[in-house]
Amino acid sequence: MSYPLPLPQSHPLLTVSKPNETIWQIELHNGDDSRLTRQLLEEAFLPALDVVEKDWRKALKSGRGDAALVIVGNTKQDKFFSNGLDYENAIKDPTFRKEVFNPWIKRLLTFPIPTICAINGHAFAAGFLLSLCCDYRVMTSGRAWCCFNEVHFGAPLPPPFAQIIKVKLVDPRLVRKCALEGHRFVPRELEAAGVVDRLVDGKSSDVLAAAVEFAKSREALAKGQVWGKIKEELYREVIVAIDEGRNVERPAKL
Amino acid sequence: MSFPLGAASCTLKLSRPNADLWVIELCHGVENRLSRLFMSNAILPALQQIEEEWLESSCDGTVIITGNQTQEKFFCNGTIPVHSVPVVRELMAFLLDELFRRMFTYPIPIICAMNGHTFAAGLVLALACDYRVMTSGKAWCCMNEVLFGAPLPATVSAILRAKLPNAVILRKCSLEGYKFTAQDCLSHGIVDELGGGTSSNVLETAIRMADKVKAGAKTGVWGLIKEEIYREVIDTIDESRRVAFTSAKL
Numbered sequence: 001m002s003y004p005l006p007l008p009q010s011h012p013l014l015t016v017s018k019p020n021e022t023i024w025q026i027e028l029h030n031g032d033d034s035r036l037t038r039q040l041l042e043e044a045f046l047p048a049l050d051v052v053e054k055d056w057r058k059a060l061k062s063g064r065g066d067a068a069l070v071i072v073g074n075t076k077q078d079k080f081f082s083n084g085l086d087y088e089n090a091i092k093d094p095t096f097r098k099e100v101f102n103p104w105i106k107r108l109l110t111f112p113i114p115t116i117c118a119i120n121g122h123a124f125a126a127g128f129l130l131s132l133c134c135d136y137r138v139m140t141s142g143r144a145w146c147c148f149n150e151v152h153f154g155a156p157l158p159p160p161f162a163q164i165i166k167v168k169l170v171d172p173r174l175v176r177k178c179a180l181e182g183h184r185f186v187p188r189e190l191e192a193a194g195v196v197d198r199l200v201d202g203k204s205s206d207v208l209a210a211a212v213e214f215a216k217s218r219e220a221l222a223k224g225q226v227w228g229k230i231k232e233e234l235y236r237e238v239i240v241a242i243d244e245g246r247n248v249e250r251p252a253k254l
Numbered sequence: 255m256s257f258p259l260g261a262a263s264c265t266l267k268l269s270r271p272n273a274d275l276w277v278i279e280l281c282h283g284v285e286n287r288l289s290r291l292f293m294s295n296a297i298l299p300a301l302q303q304i305e306e307e308w309l310e311s312s313c314d315g316t317v318i319i320t321g322n323q324t325q326e327k328f329f330c331n332g333t334i335p336v337h338s339v340p341v342v343r344e345l346m347a348f349l350l351d352e353l354f355r356r357m358f359t360y361p362i363p364i365i366c367a368m369n370g371h372t373f374a375a376g377l378v379l380a381l382a383c384d385y386r387v388m389t390s391g392k393a394w395c396c397m398n399e400v401l402f403g404a405p406l407p408a409t410v411s412a413i414l415r416a417k418l419p420n421a422v423i424l425r426k427c428s429l430e431g432y433k434f435t436a437q438d439c440l441s442h443g444i445v446d447e448l449g450g451g452t453s454s455n456v457l458e459t460a461i462r463m464a465d466k467v468k469a470g471a472k473t474g475v476w477g478l479i480k481e482e483i484y485r486e487v488i489d490t491i492d493e494s495r496r497v498a499f500t501s502a503k504l
Contacts, residue, residue, distance in 0.1 A: 173419065
């Protein structure tokens with residue numbers, strides 16, 4: 001595999017690279033705020049994850065099983081990690097959730113090597129979800145918010161979102177604050193709550209460098225080849241919510 | 255408004271101090287024992303009345319549920335004694351499920367102003383609310399079923415698991431029947447705030463909290479989000495899961 005690999009090739013929305021022998025990297029650059037459009041997920045993100053896994057399995061066969069994946073936002077700016085879905089278009093697309101979005105959630109959540117999210121800026125709704133689907137989170141200490149703002153703009157939380165928030169945040173009061181109150185968490189709050197593993201001063205490039213360093217500290221966990229399998233059981237409720245195709249209908253009155 | 259509607263005796267007083275604030279004062283005696291009629295003819299209709307008023311304005315909103323304001327000893331002491339006839343027991347279980355399901359999917363934030371002792375189903379009622387303010391006075395929260403020999407209904411277990419902060423508190427509460435003081439409740443995250451030592455102080459504290467949480471109702475998805483977060487509670491109720499009831503006394 002030849003890196004860096006921009007995807008999709010016609011109009012790159014992210015780039016896969018390999019900072020060193022055991023660490024892969026996906027940098028989102030769908031504009032500054034990397035909305036998770038259908039095209040980005042279908043033609044870039046999911047293929048990127050396949051590329052990384054395939055490459056790792058090849059290395060595994062040669063006895064080099066240590067591996068980790070870092071996911072970061074657009075490093076040419078310091079304001080956004082990801083602002084989530086292109087909501088208006090997503091709700092108009094009748095097959096998006098079932099054919100693309102939910103499979104992507106499942107794929108990332110149960111990815112077979114440790115995933116480290118470098119939250120280099122604001123992470124809203126599905127952008128925050130992306131970071132929670134990763135195994136670890138390294139975040140800028142600067143001015144950046146993580147927020148599930150669905151309650152503010154009047155969208156019910158899709159069942160997989162609610163289940164991921166529960167299984168990753170755990171404490172009912174924290175889940176209430178996050179999912180029901182749509183609280184805008186600042187980096188220090190997330191670190192204190194154990195949601196973010198490390199805070200990093202500086203710019204996106206500093207956050208990314210720290211994430212790569214963190215990734216190296218966990219890379220050995222990949223070679224047992226059960227990382228993803230264990231996660232499938234730990235996060236069973238998320239998988240079930242996706243497999244059952246559960247959806248929440250808004251009442252017609254409001 | 256007085257519930258049950260048209261009844262000679264009142265077991266629930268409903269007031270609306272503000273356009274976006276409703277207060278339910280439970281006054282089924284001082285202990286507020288949950289009986290079938292208390293739930294079906296007072297509490298559930300009051301919640302329905304509030305929702306209909308709120309839907310007319312589609313605005314911010316908070317509901318406060320508090321105990322009998324003429325005393326400082328009790329919030330709610332649980333259900334009336336368990337009936338010996340199985341079908342009556344089942345009717346009771348059914349109504350408790352109805353009430354808790356309603357609260358766990360209710361579209362307006364609910365604050366429980368616990369103005370006194372909160373035992374067994376009373377504690378479950380408090381936990382079914384979104385937020386809890388408790389008197390700082392001498393009052394306990396306790397799941398005492400283990401002490402008098404009753405298993406916890408499946409719904410109750412689901413609610414305790416959904417709302418108690420961690421495994422240690424869950425064990426202490428449900429298995430050890432521990433009597434949590436107000437200070438215990440605060441430090442263990444069972445309640446969110448302590449109010450003053452009188453029923454009216456607790457209510458005032460809840461009213462101040464209401465102002466901070468009322469915006470949750472505005473976009474109409476509060477109940478829908480709750481339904482997913484509390485999926486296990488809803489599923490347990492919808493599947494009518496029952497635990498076989500045996501008691502040393504029977």
